[in-house]
């Protein structure tokens with residue numbers, strides 16, 4: 001199995017059979033070897049530096065009803081909010097002063113924050129912070145709107161495909177949603193010129209290793225600039241409230257595999273990983289991750305952007321906790337990079 005890992009590192013390719021065995025493998029020695037190789041590749045690419053992105057959760061209102069997500073429209077227990085442009089600009093100002101040079105606006109698909117409002121907001125941020133990157137993570141939109149947002153100054157877009165198996169997609173989403181549109185949206189984003197991120201939840205209900213292989217192949221074909229991999233974590237007020245959380249071990253393995261296949265990709269050590277385990281963030285980095293996304297949302301709203309139970313939003317997971325993040329990183333030999341951190345091939 002180590003030969004396969006070596007080959008994966010040198011050729012960036014792996015057969016379906018080898019991938020399946022690697023994903024299924026429970027030998028701690030092999031897993032450790034995989035992480036070591038991926039970690040070395042990450043260090044070659046980025047040094048001992050971790051990029052930071054300030055995450056602004058702009059709205060928890062959503063027209064969609066994804067079975068896994070805590071802010072799905074059918075969850076009547078959510079205290080709904082949406083930030084105004086002014087509030088978002090305040091978050092940016094606070095983030096800028098803390099040293100952030102990327103702002104990520106994430107939210108539900110909120111009809112009230114319509115295209116016009118979004119474009120105005122992006123233009124405003126672009127004007128005030130010409131040197132910063134603006135990332136959007138706001139779901140599916142018509143091509144014209146993606147294009148207008150890009151023209152307004154947005155640089156990057158995160159849209160996880162969630163699963164590349166169509167049947168599995170409909171186990172996770174109601175039939176009003178469209179697998180084909182999710183995938184088409186990703187291609188559109190890339191065509192427009194966004195640095196594009198995609199990814200999956202590991203251990204989402206119904207997911208098999210065969211599905212994961214399809215995800216790896218899709219990502220190989222799409223060549224996104226960013227790859228977001230986090231464990232599924234149940235939210236009690238969703239149809240998946242009683243399901244088990246995804247495996248940290250499998251999540252880490254996938255981070256390493258993606259690092260070896262896509263050396264220059266930006267791969268976050270995700271909030272979900274940090275939420276599920278107190279050393280999750282560090283383990284994600286040691287497995288090949290090179291980005292963290294501290295929470296820059298207004299503190300009083302953070303609890304309401306609850307995608308899953310016990311989501312971390314404070315301490316080292318928060319923008320104001322950067323010092324704590326820095327000292328955690330230092331313990332594993334890393335420092336925060338205050339660069340904007342664009343994708344470089």
Ligand code: SAH
Pocket residue numbers: 068069070106107108109137138139140158159160162200201230231232233234235272307308
């Ligand atoms: N509305 C946007 C942003 C969604 S939230 C969009 O559709 O892209 C960002 C990501 O959080 C999702 O893509 C999903 O992969 C992840 N997420 C949602 N619910 C989750 C859960 N219960 N456990 C782990 N990750 C979850």
